[in-house]
Amino acid sequence: MHPAFSVIFLTTLIGVGQGLFLALVTGQVYSLANLLQPQDSIRFYAMGSALSLMFLVAGLLASFFHLGHPERAWRSAAKWRTSWLSREIIVLPLLMLFVALYGLVHYFGLTTPLFTIQGVISVDGSLILGVLGALAAFALYFCTAMIYASIKFIEEWHSPLTLINFTLFGLSSGFMLAAAFSAWSGVDLVGFYGTWAVIFTFAAGVSRWLSLRRNHNLVHKSTLQTAIGIRHNQIEQKSQGFMGGSFNTREFFHGASAGTVRLVYGFFLLAVFVLPVLLLGASYWLASPYLPVTAFVVQYLGLMAERWYFFVEAQHPQNLYYQSMA
Amino acid sequence: MTQMALVIDLNVCVGCHACVTSCKEWNTSGWAGPLTDHRPYDKDPTGTFFNRVQTFEVGEFPRTETVHFPKSCLHCEEPPCVPVCPTGASYKREDNGVVLVDYDKCIGCKYCSWACPYGMRELDEYQKVMKKCTLCIDRIANDTLPEAERKPACVLACPTSARLFGDVHDPDSEVSMAIREQGGYQLMPEWGTKPANHYLPRRKTRIQIFEDELERADNPLKKEAPLPAAEGETLDDVSF
Secondary structure, rough: OOHHHHHHHHHHHHHHHHHHHHHHHHHHHHHHOOOOOOOOOOHHHHHHHHHHHHHHHHHHHHHHHHOOOHHHHHHHHHHOOHHHHHHHHHHHHHHHHHHHEEEEEEEHOOOOOOOOOOOEEEEOOOHHHHHHHHHHHHHHHHHHHHHHHOOOOOOOOOOHHHHHHHHHHHHHHHHHHHHHHHHHHOEEEEHHHHHHHHHHHHHHHHHHHHHHHHOOOOOOOOOHHHHOOOOOOOEEEEEEOOOOOOHHHHOOOOOOHHHHHHHHHHHHHHHHHHHHHHHHHHHHOOOOOHHHHHHHHHHHHHHHHHHHHHHOOOHHHHHHHHEEEE | OOOOEEEEEEEOOOOOOOOHHHHHHHHHHOOOOOOOOOOOOOOOOOOOOOOEEEEEEOOOOOOOEEEEEEEEEOOOOOOOOEEEEEEEOEEEEOOOOOOEEEOOOOOOOOOOHHOOOOOOEEEOEEEEEEEEEOOOOHHHOOOOOOHHOOOHHHHHOOOOOEEEEOOOOOOHHHHHHHHHHOOOOOOOOHHHOOOOOEOOOOOHHHHHHHHHHHHHOOOHHHHOOOOOOOOOHHHHHOHH
């Protein structure tokens, strides 16, 4: 498949936004259980929500560049009963609403407990919004990944590993950003978020390795024989029906050389799984706010490369009809 | 239920591209048009087509066969491209089973083209909407045309009658009989899309001749005695 930058930006940016919001809510739940120091509402939660919202909005903006008719984008909520794309388009604004409300509630300090459960857990508006937003964030990971995983004949994508990868990559980059944000704003949560970021990065590494191995050993169901229905082991294409290319040759072939693909593959393995962990580890000793920020930036660049490779990896069965120009 | 479809006979197709040009001509100027082109008279011309003819060489020289393969939307009975459309622009007509795109609703997200295993949909680079074979819906559903002309432009253009058109759900239609009697098959049956269009395979025409048919067993000449052998000069040889 041809990797479109609009889709690469969309999926990676909203992944970060969702992950950061989940990190904020995780931090709030931990402090509720007295496992962490409660943080300042405005400086930490409100600013963090604003940052998360920025990523979500940036992702949404990027997605418009993928459309031929962005002015008709509102129509895309219509077929939520059947289309995962439609579902994603409904859940994304919903999550943005929850994130915005969560930030506003913290900004205006509306955190007086509404009621307490069993006299221990005091529930305020921000916690309710946080939990609802967290559900929306997980639903959005699911919808985004299902857009790819639901196409059964793109067999590289048609696997539960796609869902797990999208979720874990979003969580690792989001918690990485939470660590960077904590370090930048001088909050003592770098260790907490950094540890989770490393755990998610490691888990994502395992699941991505599984999917890479699965795709490497994949035997495609469709062959040129089933594509044109002729039973012969030796079939060679002589003409595609045109000379100058078509939508079929532009949209479904990545056009990158084998060397470029190998280079991107190596880069994303290094930048997603190795360098950020080393940088975060170094920040334990050096305590510089730049290290977690660098770790996040490096991992984000790596994730863009990973998403690029995700598209390049996928072999669409229609490519069988466009094997050679002769 | 009615399911209109094409049946394409690969045994008859000579790869002349008449269906391609006829399709382009009718549809670029009709209801589904325009089918825009990019650099049409320049290097690397490209553009939107509903129908293409590809060519494959089967086997190894000298035992090769050239197969011309016309390729257009198969109007699947379980079209995977329709449910993925977020706007409902892509739909399958209830009355005749034709899969169509509403250009006014299409947002050009290309998701339906990803969801077609055959690569039968093409995004128009100028109009930025998804386009595909309509089975000439503006011909086949047009009651003002004479009945003989209510067929897709490609079918009317084919000089060898390699393209049949009709209702594949009607067991007595020309297309159903052709599928049944001449081994009609579907493309990529492994995905359960149930394409309505079928292809008829290449068929070898062989005449079976037995020895006794070459040499008539009941030849009356055989029953006569051998012709008399030459026994010296006859009267004809010496007289002049």
